[in-house]
Amino acid sequence: MASSTAKREAEAPQAPAGGYRKGAETRLRILTAALHEFGMAGAAGATTRKIAQEAGVSLPALTYYFGGKEGLYLACAREIVREYQAHMLAMLADVQISIAEGASPDAARTSLKAVIGALVDLQIARQQSDVWMSFVLREISEQGPAFGLLFEQLWSPGADLIVDLISRITGAPPRSTQPRLQALLLVSSLTAFSLARPISLKYLGWPRLGRAGVAEIKAALDQQIDQIAAGSGAGSALPE
Amino acid sequence: MASSTAKREAEAPQAPAGGYRKGAETRLRILTAALHEFGMAGAAGATTRKIAQEAGVSLPALTYYFGGKEGLYLACAREIVREYQAHMLAMLADVQISIAEGASPDAARTSLKAVIGALVDLQIARQQSDVWMSFVLREISEQGPAFGLLFEQLWSPGADLIVDLISRITGAPPRSTQPRLQALLLVSSLTAFSLARPISLKYLGWPRLGRAGVAEIKAALDQQIDQIAAGSGAGSALPE
DNA sequence: TTGAATTCATATCGATCGATAGACATTATG
DNA sequence: CATAATGTCTATCGATCGATATGAATTCAA
Secondary structure: OOOOOOOOOOOOOOOOOOOOHHHHHHHHHHHHHHHHHHHHHHHHHOOHHHHHHHHOOOHHHHHHHHOOHHHHHHHHHHHHHHHHHHHHHHHHHHHHHHHHOOOOHHHHHHHHHHHHHHHHHHHHHOOOHHHHHHHHHHHHHHOOOOHHHHHHHHHHHHHHHHHHHHHHHHOOOOOOHHHHHHHHHHHHHHHHHOOOHHHHHHHHOOOOOOHHHHHHHHHHHHHHHHHHHHHHOOOOOOOO | OOOOOOOOOOOOOOOOOOOOHHHHHHHHHHHHHHHHHHHHHHHHHOOHHHHHHHHOOOOHHHHHHHOOHHHHHHHHHHHHHHHHHHHHHHHHHHHHHHHHOOOOHHHHHHHHHHHHHHHHHHHHHOOOHHHHHHHHHHHHHHOOOOHHHHHHHHHHHHHHHHHHHHHHHHOOOOOOHHHHHHHHHHHHHHHHHOOOHHHHHHHHOOOOOOHHHHHHHHHHHHHHHHHHHHHHOOOOOOOO
16 A cells, blocks of 8 residues: 555545535545444455445545545544544543643542543444544554554543653653553553453453443453552552 | 365364475475564465565465465464463463462462563563564454464463452452453553554654563563552552 | 536456466485 | 475466546536
């Protein structure tokens, strides 16, 4: 998937300029199908023909709207970033402010639980999100053409915030190696229920991931966050 | 990659019966190249031509030894299981025995640190292991033809052991949901440095993963294990 | 209503994929 | 050395991939 000359995306990377209404609908159908296929089969495994069929259009429509397979792939990455920001940005901004205003370790702990909980919801609760996570994780591990975008727009903002929260909780120097490692371990443990969901569910003996399961996962993560606080000797830790 | 009729693998799935010495060497070269390619590009992205070129053989050699692309893929999965067991089985057996003999929570905590440390070593220290982890995680998330093998031979033994250790540490009912979830979160957090290594290193500002980095990662994981013990109120927890 | 802009389907191209036929080379054994 | 078993190559097949040339159908502003 080398660089290609996009007809439409090259001129208007985000939104078609003078398009008709029907065109925008078709474009969205293609994008949805592409997200599904790329997420399920990966950039190499997905085929433009299957995407076109799933979207109910013919093959050249993909070229018309996205310039080719790679343009469509990048558009998928941008769409994921858009949805992620729509779901997380308000919360991240709130927490960011409370950090700047010097929140207490306990308040930071509550905020961290809320952020992680929102990430769990984003990955699990919504129908298509697991497909998005597959897309993101694959792109991250393969360092494909959308790596930079995902790192800067999706990973960094959330990760910076989580590191700041952990630093506030434990009292560690802000953005030093230790809270960074703790943040990495915490966030990447969520892969158990996105990337590795099939094996995790099989191991837990859960047929699928329902509301009760999500609640238990959140409880386990909350407990882990409490332990981070307890391990540092700061905050009110555990009741015992 | 549907089912295919393997010429050699069908008759002797593990080792060629009456082969010459040179044949075994070629077979190994192909297997090594295939592990690399499948791990880097995935089952769909890897091509038999590239594998053959990397192994220094011509294309039909793959068919001769492994019956085709899928046979080669499955042989890679078996090889990973073999290497994993060679690296971990002795340790797992030791710990298993100490569990059966009723080890103390503190002893279980030490054992858990050793097991996790060995997993880190397996993933990071060895040169090709990251490629193996990519292979395994991809297969797990895609539920490909080797899913069952990897679950039973690679995942289950280690996971069962880790759950038993955590149960012993925290005093939770053995193999109940809570220690299972804790084990899942702990193990899957290692994906930060296998699957997500590029983004993790970039985020930490580390150019590569050297001895010092591995030591810091192990320290962070040890701390997390200590916190599991501390959070349960069992064991001698932290010095403070 | 008319006509230019936009949409997207039919048909096909060249490249590359995995697999195989068939011949040749190498190895071990008597 | 002779012979069979084993190993490996060149050449090529059919399938499928992504891309595109061409043009008809649709949309919307004037």
